[in-house]
Amino acid sequence: MPRQVDVGRRRKEIYEAVFRLLVRGGVEQASLRKVADEAGLNIGAVRNYFDNHEELMTAAAREILDRISARLYADLAELEAGADPAEAARKMLCELLPLDETRRYETTVMFTLAERGRFTPAYAELSAEIHDGTRRLIHEILTRAGIADVEVETERLASLIDGLGFNGITHRPPPTPAFQLEVLDFHLDQLRRTNPDRRRH
């Protein structure tokens, strides 16, 4: 009788191998064979779950998206349980910045896929989902906060987060988490200052 394999755990091991290879060497380093080597599996075990490279990459990116979404839902639940709205909003935005090792990995995977999405339709689709999801979230946060000019403010804050994230993973030495937070907090503070109605309530 063949040894029982925990499918969920095996897939997660494969994803972790993908993430490490993407961070070390980009998409071309994450072939099915190299991923199998990195995970200490034979290639047949990887092919059991993923037919080809593109399928593996999109599944790995979706795993990252699910992890970020789970944190955002937890933040939303805190908010609905009565957390300070400004603090909850800030926490949600911080989920999207490369402020620690986990989020650096996540941001790297997201940007790598977005860059490849320029010429790989499956990645472009996923990349659009991330782009639109981020903007929906920020739009919701700014609307709840009563910010004026919410359409342009949404794109401004989303692009700021994207720029900080991109530099956070590409620049050497990477900007410190403290500096990334300083820029974010400065922006949020300016948003409050230029929306005086909110201060009066």
Added chain:
Amino acid sequence: MPRQVDVGRRRKEIYEAVFRLLVRGGVEQASLRKVADEAGLNIGAVRNYFDNHEELMTAAAREILDRISARLYADLAELEAGADPAEAARKMLCELLPLDETRRYETTVMFTLAERGRFTPAYAELSAEIHDGTRRLIHEILTRAGIADVEVETERLASLIDGLGFNGITHRPPPTPAFQLEVLDFHLDQLRRTNPDRRRH
């Protein structure tokens, strides 16, 4: 007697082939052989100028940097010749956004190299030069405009430009030039509003 080749023109033909391939398929599509094919040259002609792929990529990226710098110096000259400072500053920032086909190509080459710079030291060096150069320029613009909190404002505006640029080349359909300009102008307008000293002069 061999036919005389215009070295400068030949190099430019090779760069244009590199740019087209980078935009169509990323760095791996721009091998010396594929670049030679794209430029309608034999590979020996390309090897005449570039020993390897990395050398060709860095030379092509430097060509882009030179083109952007030339435009920025022209803007600075206009400024020194008495152009409206706010208008000149806006024009310089627009040189960095993917607002037309030329700037879309340039932005794509820059971001592609920055992404690869995560694991290719030669690209990381060039990428740092772009990163630092952009920030020096913006720091100078904001200092001349008398903007307070200039360090954090510099990173805020530079990251905003980076985020708009990255989305401008990765998102489908790409954000319209009008929308990119709306976000930039909104930001510049907010900067003026939150720096009231400047308005009084």
